[in-house]
Amino acid sequence: MSALNLVEQSKRSAAFAAVDKHVGPSVRVLGVGSGSTVVYAAERLAELKQQNKLHPDLLCVPTSFQSKQLIVDSGLRACDLDDLPELDPSAPGSFASIDVTIDGADEVDSELNAIKGGGGAHLREKLVAAASRRLVLVADYRKNSDVLGEKWTQGVPVEVSPLAWRTIKRQLERLGPRSRAQGAVPTDAAAVAAFELAHPVASLRQAVRKAGPVVTDNGNFILDVCMGKIYDPPAVELLLKMVPGVIEVGIFSAMAAEAWFGNEDGSIACRI
Numbered sequence: 001m002s003a004l005n006l007v008e009q010s011k012r013s014a015a016f017a018a019v020d021k022h023v024g025p026s027v028r029v030l031g032v033g034s035g036s037t038v039v040y041a042a043e044r045l046a047e048l049k050q051q052n053k054l055h056p057d058l059l060c061v062p063t064s065f066q067s068k069q070l071i072v073d074s075g076l077r078a079c080d081l082d083d084l085p086e087l088d089p090s091a092p093g094s095f096a097s098i099d100v101t102i103d104g105a106d107e108v109d110s111e112l113n114a115i116k117g118g119g120g121a122h123l124r125e126k127l128v129a130a131a132s133r134r135l136v137l138v139a140d141y142r143k144n145s146d147v148l149g150e151k152w153t154q155g156v157p158v159e160v161s162p163l164a165w166r167t168i169k170r171q172l173e174r175l176g177p178r179s180r181a182q183g184a185v186p187t188d189a190a191a192v193a194a195f196e197l198a199h200p201v202a203s204l205r206q207a208v209r210k211a212g213p214v215v216t217d218n219g220n221f222i223l224d225v226c227m228g229k230i231y232d233p234p235a236v237e238l239l240l241k242m243v244p245g246v247i248e249v250g251i252f253s254a255m256a257a258e259a260w261f262g263n264e265d266g267s268i269a270c271r272i
């Protein structure tokens, strides 16, 4: 089997296993993530739908334009997050209107913190994850790591306002060891996190063949911020998010309940 096939096979087995475990007739509202691994989750959902094994009125909340297409192409019903029926606030778990969300990841650490946004959809992915009772990540073996930044070396995706992306880039690059000396760090936890970072380098994500910046589904730009290993994901997430003009950061600290990885040998690992 070629290397590419092995990666694709591991994405598929992780996605199928996660859908089979979490999406049955009792799931009424499902969040559908974005990316190439979620394509396999949608394939499995379409099969289950054909076999009448899903809730007859299942609503699927998309996280991107791609995700909405996957939902529709699988014969399922898409529904925007804000259009979900309001829950009884006294019911247990009523903060979350989505039963479960299945999404991909660029890297997942041993504590289930994740980097997302390789496909530029992390703003809507985070909104949907935060409204979910359970976030389940699916990925191939290359994404399974101990510390964020160890395997995903392309940087943390940060969605920013196009109005002042150069200024935001400079401010992001001032974080890290230098910011401590300049007294520009907002909290103690963030100061420690910043001290541990390599000097961040932020690059504007470019469309293929440098046709111009990538524009997100929300009309914003993406800066990929390389900063080495991230030992304190919640503090670094907060640190990045406090820069004015940052709309959302692709660090998902402690949001996931589970991560499923397809291994190189064909087995599946589930981290809880």
Ligand code: 5RP
Binding pocket: 033, 034, 035, 036, 037, 038, 103, 104, 105, 106, 115, 116, 117, 118, 119, 120, 121, 122, 125
């Ligand atoms: C998009 C994402 C994707 O879920 C992430 O990039 C993983 O993608 P893939 O399954 O193609 O490896 O966060 O914003």
